[in-house]
Amino acid sequence: MTEDSGLSAEFSRARELVMALTLREDFAVREIPAPSGLAPEALALAGDVRPEDDGESLYGTGRLVLLYDPDVPDGWDSPWRIVCFAQAPLETEIGVDPLLAEVAWSWLTDALASHHAPYRAASGTATKTLSRGFGTLAEEGDGAQIELRASWSPTENIAGHVAAWAELVCMLAGLPPGSERIAVFGARKVERD
Template structure:
């Protein structure tokens, strides 16, 4: 069973003293429906960012399934962190803040495309149901479509390149896309937020849509 967060940022089995909204939020994360080619599991949340916290790691499967590590070195992975402050937070405009991080290896032609940041950000806003140029899901739209209910969305997209020299493993040149974002959930139904997060990870990693099998050329 995935444990819930406790004051101070640790993780532990659910406790009677945990706030009901926080417990419901963690339980809803555990109930998220995630595609089989993405491995999701609990990781240690960051310390002292909020009175209550919880985090999951997600990684695209590349072979036999393994436990999701806290610090992944795979080609496509991410973290989704739940921060909860029962007193509310002015900067959040709410009590539940989600912090997302995704890193994906990219092909050189994609990594150097000047439109990549805009496209990558649109992957996130589309998955969350946020209209272009806005930072929240209209309440009427979210309720009608079952999309995540959120506000105060913000973040950055970074494309990086590295060159390896000497006796070091890996390709001579590597390119990565990093997406960092945070938003405030307007209710404790966070399964839809995690599902949207995994949808962005799948899109960034180039996975085919669910139910579609990728065809590979014979050697």
């Protein structure tokens, strides 16, 4: 344990690397309280794609928790574990695509590969939701959303894993790498078909 922070040297180094990351300027990341009881040491981040002045995003949002347990819990296959969530509203035509869940998962694995972030023991779910408003919500019409929940055990390059998560959230929001300065017309969360 390091004397000044109460954190292990391994976790302190990883935390410093993560906190020093420079991500795309239209993805706002902040530290949030980490859940307790999952591991002896944890860091939690929240990220929003192109947030409004009130901090809310019309495009997409995500959460990431970096866990460290030197006792290597069953199923982790590493002292490190990442748990992430990413969600974005979609245009209804995209939400009905039968391959959407597979595509969302491939965006995660592709992002990890592109950031040289090797891992083991990956698991997760991709959920697509279609909705229709009724009664006083009938004016909202149809809507769709994609949500990915995943966990995996990084084997090296913790900062690369966090950068891959940021890329995933932006991809789900319809903003691929290199689209930082491209205008997005019509916030999908508000407008429904």
